[in-house]
Amino acid sequence: MAWPGHAAWAVLAGVLLLAAGAAAQSSSCVSATFQGGRAFQQCNALPVLGASLHWTYHAANGTADVAFRAPQQSGGWVAWGINTRGTTMPGSSVFIASQDASGAVSVTTTVLESVSPSLTNGSLSFDVLAPPAADYAAGVYTIFATIALPNNSTTQNTVWQAGPGNTGSIAPHSTSGANVQSMQRLDFMSGQSTGASNSRLHRRNIHGILNGVSWGILIPLGAMIARYLRVFEAADPAWFYLHITCQLSGYVLGVAGWALGLKLGSESKGVTYGAHRNIGIAIFCLATLQVFALLLRPDKKNKYRFYWNIYHHSVGYSAIVLAAVNIFKGLDILKPASGWKKSYIAILATLAAVALLLEAITWVVVLRRKKSAKQPHGGAANGNGWQHQQGA
Ligand SMILES: *[C@@H]1O[C@H](CO)[C@@H](O)[C@H](O)[C@H]1NC(C)=O
Numbered sequence: 001m002a003w004p005g006h007a008a009w010a011v012l013a014g015v016l017l018l019a020a021g022a023a024a025q026s027s028s029c030v031s032a033t034f035q036g037g038r039a040f041q042q043c044n045a046l047p048v049l050g051a052s053l054h055w056t057y058h059a060a061n062g063t064a065d066v067a068f069r070a071p072q073q074s075g076g077w078v079a080w081g082i083n084t085r086g087t088t089m090p091g092s093s094v095f096i097a098s099q100d101a102s103g104a105v106s107v108t109t110t111v112l113e114s115v116s117p118s119l120t121n122g123s124l125s126f127d128v129l130a131p132p133a134a135d136y137a138a139g140v141y142t143i144f145a146t147i148a149l150p151n152n153s154t155t156q157n158t159v160w161q162a163g164p165g166n167t168g169s170i171a172p173h174s175t176s177g178a179n180v181q182s183m184q185r186l187d188f189m190s191g192q193s194t195g196a197s198n199s200r201l202h203r204r205n206i207h208g209i210l211n212g213v214s215w216g217i218l219i220p221l222g223a224m225i226a227r228y229l230r231v232f233e234a235a236d237p238a239w240f241y242l243h244i245t246c247q248l249s250g251y252v253l254g255v256a257g258w259a260l261g262l263k264l265g266s267e268s269k270g271v272t273y274g275a276h277r278n279i280g281i282a283i284f285c286l287a288t289l290q291v292f293a294l295l296l297r298p299d300k301k302n303k304y305r306f307y308w309n310i311y312h313h314s315v316g317y318s319a320i321v322l323a324a325v326n327i328f329k330g331l332d333i334l335k336p337a338s339g340w341k342k343s344y345i346a347i348l349a350t351l352a353a354v355a356l357l358l359e360a361i362t363w364v365v366v367l368r369r370k371k372s373a374k375q376p377h378g379g380a381a382n383g384n385g386w387q388h389q390q391g392a
C-alpha cells in the first residue's frame, strides 16, 4: 500500500513545518519590541495560537511584569491569565484585550467562573499592581500587566486564548484544536514550561490512533476478509480465523481507545462533544453485540443461520459506517496536521477500491461456479452470495 510512504512524507513535512514555525517564533520572541520602550528579560514562544509571553520576574518581592502578545483579526480578542485553582479554563483569572467599534483597545479583568462566563470587569484572585494596558498594531494584540504571583510561587498554571468578535462584543472562541491546548505550567524564574495540556493532548492522540487503527482499519479489513476470501475454497477455513483475528484484535484495541475517549470526555468538564461521544457509544454497543452474537451463532445447516447472517452483516456494516463517520468527527475535534485526515481518506479510498474490485471478482467467480454446477437455488441472487457453499 501507499500508506507507509505517504505517512513518512506527512511526518517529514510536519516536522519541517514545526521546526520552521518554532524558529520563526523564537526569533520573533527575542527580538520583539514594545510600545513605550518597555523591555522584558525573558520570553517564551507559546506552543499554540502564535502567541508569546514576555516577562521580568522580580524575586525580591515576588512580582512579575508581563507582556502577552498574540495575533488576531481586528475586532477579535485575546486573553492571558493564571489559574490558581487548576489547569482548566474555569477558575482562571484573566486579562482580556478587545476593541470597540472605533478601534480603541481596552482590557477587562475577570475570573472565569464557567466555560460561558459573563465577562464583567472585576478583581482577580491575585494582586494587579498597575492598571493593565493593551495595544493592537499590525494585527497583533499585546497585553501589559504587573502582577504579584499568586501564593508567591514562581510556578503558575498559565492560560491564553484568542477568539473572534464584532465591534466590541467578545464572541466565544473555538472549542477544538489549538484553542483547547492553550495552557502551560510556567516557572517565571527559570522560564521552563511544561504543557499542562501536553499529557492530555498526548492521550487524545493515543485515543485517536487506537480508534483509527482498530475501527478504521482492522475491522473493515476483517469484514473484507470474511466477504471476499471465503469465496475461494482453498481459503476455507483460513478466512474464518483471519476474520476472527482481525475483528477481535480490532475490538480489543478499539475498546481500549473507546474507554480512553470516555475518560477524556469525563475530564473535559466544560467542552463536550456530544455527537462524537454518542456515536462512539453506539459503535461500542454494536461491536459488543457482534462478539456475543458469535457465541449464539447457529450451525450453518440450521434454518436460523440465514437470519443470523443478515443480522451479523447489518450490525457489522452499521458499525463500520458509524466508525468512519466518527473518525472524521474525531479528526475535526483533534485538528491534527492535515496529513492525518488525508492519510485516513487515502486509507478509506484504498479499502473501498479494493472492496469494489474484489466484489466484482467475487460475483464473477460465484456466477461462473453456479453456471458450471447448474444449481438452480441459492447463490448470489439472494443477496448473501456464496454463503451456502462455505464452511466454518
Ligand atoms: C518589586 O521589585 C521591583 C524590582 O526590585 C520594583 O521595581 C517594583 O516596584 C517592586 N514592586 C512592588 C509592588 O514592590
Ligand SMILES: *[C@@H]1O[C@H](CO)[C@@H](O)[C@H](O)[C@H]1NC(C)=O
Pocket (backbone or CB within 6 Å): 059, 060, 061, 062, 152
Ligand atoms: C515572596 O517571596 C520572596 C522570597 O522568596 C520574599 O522576599 C517576598 O517578600 C515574598 N512576597 C510576598 C508578597 O510574600
Ligand SMILES: *[C@@H]1O[C@H](CO)[C@@H](O)[C@H](O)[C@H]1NC(C)=O
Pocket (backbone or CB within 6 Å): 106, 107, 108, 109, 121, 122, 131
Ligand atoms: C476595568 O476596570 C479598570 C479599573 O477598575 C479600568 O481601568 C478598566 O478600564 C476597566 N475595563 C473595562 C473594559 O471597562
Ligand SMILES: *[C@@H]1O[C@H](CO)[C@@H](O)[C@H](O)[C@H]1NC(C)=O
Pocket (backbone or CB within 6 Å): 084, 151
Ligand atoms: C500555597 O502554597 C502552599 C505551600 O507551598 C500550598 O500548600 C498551598 O496549597 C498553596 N495555595 C494555593 C492557593 O496554591
